[in-house]
Amino acid sequence: MAEQAEQRDPRSEQRVPQWAMAIDLDRCTGCEACVVACASENNVPTAGEEEAARGRAKHWIRVDRYYEGEFPDIRVKFRPVLCQQCDSAPCEPVCPVYATYQNAEGLNVQVYNRCIGTRYCAANCPYTVRFFNWFTPEWAEPLGLQLNPDVSVRPGGVAEKCTFCAQRIKRAKLDAAEEERELADGDVQPACVSSCPAEAMVFGDMGDGDSKVSKAIASGRSGQLLADLGTRPRVFYLEKAD
Amino acid sequence: MRRALLLPLLALPAQLAAEQPLGFSHRAHIERANMQCVDCHTGAVSRDVAGIPSIRKCMLCHQFIATDLPEVVRLTKYWEKKHEVPWVRVYGFKRQAAVQFRHAPHARAGIQCSKCHGDVGAMTVAVKAVNHTMGGCVSCHRENQASDDCLACHF
Numbered sequence: 088m089a090e091q092a093e094q095r096d097p098r099s100e101q102r103v104p105q106w107a108m109a110i111d112l113d114r115c116t117g118c119e120a121c122v123v124a125c126a127s128e129n130n131v132p133t134a135g136e137e138e139a140a141r142g143r144a145k146h147w148i149r150v151d152r153y154y155e156g157e158f159p160d161i162r163v164k165f166r167p168v169l170c171q172q173c174d175s176a177p178c179e180p181v182c183p184v185y186a187t188y189q190n191a192e193g194l195n196v197q198v199y200n201r202c203i204g205t206r207y208c209a210a211n212c213p214y215t216v217r218f219f220n221w222f223t224p225e226w227a228e229p230l231g232l233q234l235n236p237d238v239s240v241r242p243g244g245v246a247e248k249c250t251f252c253a254q255r256i257k258r259a260k261l262d263a264a265e266e267e268r269e270l271a272d273g274d275v276q277p278a279c280v281s282s283c284p285a286e287a288m289v290f291g292d293m294g295d296g297d298s299k300v301s302k303a304i305a306s307g308r309s310g311q312l313l314a315d316l317g318t319r320p321r322v323f324y325l326e327k328a329d
Numbered sequence: 330m331r332r333a334l335l336l337p338l339l340a341l342p343a344q345l346a347a348e349q350p351l352g353f354s355h356r357a358h359i360e361r362a363n364m365q366c367v368d369c370h371t372g373a374v375s376r377d378v379a380g381i382p383s384i385r386k387c388m389l390c391h392q393f394i395a396t397d398l399p400e401v402v403r404l405t406k407y408w409e410k411k412h413e414v415p416w417v418r419v420y421g422f423k424r425q426a427a428v429q430f431r432h433a434p435h436a437r438a439g440i441q442c443s444k445c446h447g448d449v450g451a452m453t454v455a456v457k458a459v460n461h462t463m464g465g466c467v468s469c470h471r472e473n474q475a476s477d478d479c480l481a482c483h484f
Contacts, residue, residue, distance in 0.1 A: 098474040188479075196480045199427040239427035239484065253484040254429065261434055 093294065094191050101269060105193045105321075106251055107293035108280070109303035110167055112326040114287035117150050117165030124282035125169075128252065130234050130241075132224035145218040147249040148279050167288070169279065170195060170216045170249035171312060171320030178208035178217060186246075193321055194251055202245040209246055213313055217248045251290070252277035272298040293321070347417040349454060352400045359450035366442045366449070374436040381416050384408055419455045420446065427483050438473060 094103040125131065125148045134144040148169040155162045172195050179187050179195065186201040187208055197208075209217035223243040225231070234240060237254040241247045252275075259274040272291050280288040291300035300323075303309065309323040358364045366373060369386055373379035388408050391401050407414050422428040435445075442449070447458025459465075470477050 190478045190480050194480065196478075196484075198479045198483050200425060200483060201479075237429065239429065240424065241427075242425060250484055253480055257429070257431075257484070261431065264434065264437065 102294060103191050104270065104292035105294035106172070106256070106275075107193070107291065107300050107304065107321045107323065108169075108172075108251070108277075109289045109300050109309060109323045109325055111287045111289075111303070112164065112166055112324055114285045115150075115165045115167060116285050116287075117152065117163070118284065119150050120282045120284055121148050121167055121279035121288070122146055122150060124278040125249070127233065128235055128238070128255075128278035129250070130224075130238050132226055133230065135225075135227075138221070143219075143221055145220075145247070147216070147218075147247075149216075166312075166324065167279070168214060168216060168312070169322065170251075171214055171318065171322045172249075172251060174319035174321065175317060177211045177213060177316075177318060181207040181211045183207070192256075194253065194256075195248075196253075197246060197248055197250070199239060199241050199245045199247065204244040204246065206246060213316055213318065217246055219246050220244060347419055347455070349417055350415050351403055352454070353416075354453045355449045355455055356451055356453055373432050373442065375433055377431045377433065379432050381418065384413050387414070419457050420461065422461065429482060429484055438475070440469075440473075444469070 095101065096103055126133075126146070129147055131145050131147055138144065148167055151166045151168050153164045153166065155164060172189075172193060174189065174193065176187075176189060176195050179189065182202075183205060184201055184203050186198045186203070188196055190196050204219065206219050209215075209219055220241050220243045224240060226234075235254070237258070255277060256275050260270060263270045263274065270292075272295065275290060277290055280290045289300045289303050291298040293301050293304060295301060303325060304323050306325060308325040308328060310326070311320045311323060314320075358369075359366075369382040370379040371382070384404070384407055387404055391404060395401050396405070404414065422430060445459055445461065447456075449455060449458075452458075466482065467477055469475075470481070475481070
């Protein structure tokens with residue numbers, strides 16, 4: 088588990104939150120509400136049939152399926168996979184223009200206007216959660232009319248990925264500042280988390296020992312995806328120990 | 330009077346002053362009528378976008394005030410046709426810049442409008458007096474100990 092040195096904001100002197108997510112696989116029903124919510128929140132374009140067939144469809148979050156057992160005693164397990172916001176991210180050191188880096192809050196940031204489109208990051212991501220815009224994005228009508236103004240529409244030629252809904256983190260911080268209070272646990276809800284009908288996903292500050300996500304991580308059921316790679320992901324999967 | 334208003338307009342470099350549908354003078358409103366920026370750009374202190382006011386806001390006053398001025402007569406024609414005035418936006422980031430700017434936190438931090446928009450109150454036509462560059466944003470952020478993380482603006 089990533090133990091980061093506690094950082095404080097120079098102006099407010101508040102502790103810098105360490106964002107993390109916990110996904111309870113025993114609760115996930117594979118309904119893909121998170122996939123839909125993410126696409127509409129983050130202006131993720133539809134690829135179209137031809138491009139999708141070439142493996143160019145973009146989904147900042149996807150639901151992987153695993154079949155266990157043999158028919159008729161078969162069981163399907165689902166695993167939502169999004170950017171794991173690794174503490175030791177394979178995508179970062181390969182970027183020649185420093186368009187992706189980890190910020191103080193533990194987010195792997197993708198700076199669209201700095202990206203020159205080498206696609207090294209996508210090639211080096213073991214979770215395949217980075218996507219490249221081969222073309223200027225288009226939306227089937229009328230989806231183009233419902234773009235989220237809080238999120239940039241990425242131009243052609245740049246890489247993109249899940250941001251842990253950075254715009255919602257920003258909005259929650261501004262709302263808290265407006266009301267002159269500190270950010271509370273649960274103030275930030277990424278689109279996938281807020282849309283999950285089974286409440287399988289929890290998001291929060293893992294630097295705060297009392298937060299829901301910290302408790303979920305410490306529950307004894309948590310693990311990380313491809314943990315043996317040493318990427319130290321910030322997304323934790325909870326499942327029943329075998 | 331009218332000549333005095335027009336002279337500084339002629340002295341401005343043409344490429345800076347956008348061609349506006351009406352000869353709206355910021356100076357007449359700020360200096361002479363003693364109004365505040367937020368009276369019309371209502372979002373500037375409380376919301377993301379400062380906003381260009383709707384013709385309803387113009388007509389709140391101009392139904393009664395200075396109705397005989399030629400520019401107000403032209404404004405009234407838009408009103409009678411139930412059209413908005415097609416103002417030309419002077420400031421704003423290009424889409425490619427992928428900048429998410431919010432006015433409210435800047436106002437809350439006590440940044441004056443003129444810091445980024447120049448002395449609009451002295452302008453007869455709004456011109457882009459300050460060029461918005463990333464260097465300008467970052468140096469001001471650093472002076473004020475605001476975040477200089479890329480993600481503070483680009484997402």
